[in-house]
């Protein structure tokens with residue numbers, strides 16, 4: 001029986017085409033999902049789109065479409081971009097899916113019946129784009145704490161969720177599960193700003209627009225978009241208020257929620273409390289990842305500094321862009337993207353370190369042995385160091401992946417690739433080739449290099465899946481063990497450049 005691992009991304013708004021920043025999250029999730037599959041887990045990986053709310057209805061109107069038509073188009077566009085990025089999600093969900101809408105209405109009804117939701121009146125400060133009410137003290141410099149925009153005074157009849165009832169339970173949970181929120185610094189921020197001052201009851205319905213799921217017992221209200229959106233994680237895997245499928249019981253609770261730093265509050269406070277109210281287990285971990293900035297600035301259409309994944313891929317290729325975002329966005333603080341930086345990374349890491357190693361090794365195997373290489377066991381001092389580096393890769397990469405330090409996990413692989421390039425300089429195969437008596441040593445050197453490349457390529461499959469496949473095709477080796485094998489037979493194919501150096505900006 002394989003151990004299960006379930007991973008969920010946030011679901012993207014269908015208000016506009018997602019930029020490379022939004023796309024980062026699905027690539028990050030994909031790398032983790034692929035790595036877990038590589039390590040033998042039974043992985044479930046879910047993503048999708050968040051389609052209701054006032055802002056999306058407004059966008060549809062501006063485009064002369066019904067909200068449903070508009071969402072159909074954008075949701076498809078988002079799915080296309082996720083596919084262009086070669087992401088291996090198992091299910092792409094939509095909040096306009098009929099079953100989701102039905103179950104959300106039932107959840108609302110259940111929470112109302114059990115007294116967690118009550119009818120009241122909301123008077124407060126409201127952020128239109130975020131569709132959220134705030135208290136004065138939650139504002140940052142008088143503006144929305146999530147997006148930094150102006151808030152307006154607003155009053156409306158609304159249903160409320162009694163967050164305060166679950167305050168203690170949430171505090172106890174956070175106390176007992178220290179690594180529930182990653183990175184920890186973000187947790188402290190939420191605890192101090194939202195939990196310690198006392199949880200406000202949350203407004204969970206709206207009457208000012210109708211693009212949403214109708215509240216069953218009071219249909220002039222639609223369900224607040226976050227109650228609708230967060231429940232996507234359970235409605236699509238077989239949860240219903242009075243029955244749950246085997247699939248649900250297998251997948252839930254989530255092992256990992258991946259969300260941007262701006263929406264941690266929803267996943268650290270509201271989502272756990274909704275689950276407590278439904279008497280369901282809580283996710284094991286929420287990772288609030290940092291953001292990708294464009295030239296150190298927040299991407300925005302109005303500033304005209306938005307980069308899109310499909311454009312970048314058509315210039316640089318999918319694995320170069322995957323590599324860039326996975327490697328350049330650290331665990332705890334924002335990453336940066338510009339064309340110059342992408343070109344720099346392609347040239348220095350992908351072309352020089354990875355591409356060169358593979359190309360040089362295969363070319364030498366062809367030149368000196370017509371591609372046929374096996375281990376002649378004529379060993380020298382440098383070999384054991386290379387073998388140690390190959391054999392420790394599994395532990396090093398796994399540790400980094402468990403810590404959600406994806407960039408550093410990739411660095412560990414590149415460390416082996418760099419070590420292998422150094423091994424070429426140390427062993428000087430071109431010089432061995434000049435001496436007929438050293439053919440067995442030369443073949444041993446090439447064998448060690450091919451093993452380093454094989455094991456690296458296996459780990460690269462989580463991050464650069466196409467490149468990994470291409471390397472394994474060129475070295476023509478199907479053995480998939482994670483460590484140095486001493487008795488394989490290689491018959492490598494013709495070398496083919498993996499990454500071209502880019503001399504001028506694409």
Ligand code: MSP
Nearest residue numbers: 010011012013021022050229230259260261291292
């Ligand atoms: N619909 C909500 C999420 C609901 S989850 C139940 C939402 N959508 S979003 O389209 O605005 O954002 C989708 C994800 O992209 C979020 O996790 C968000 O934090 C992330 N990002 C948005 N801009 C980003 C960057 N510039 N960089 C990295 N991630 C970014 O929020």
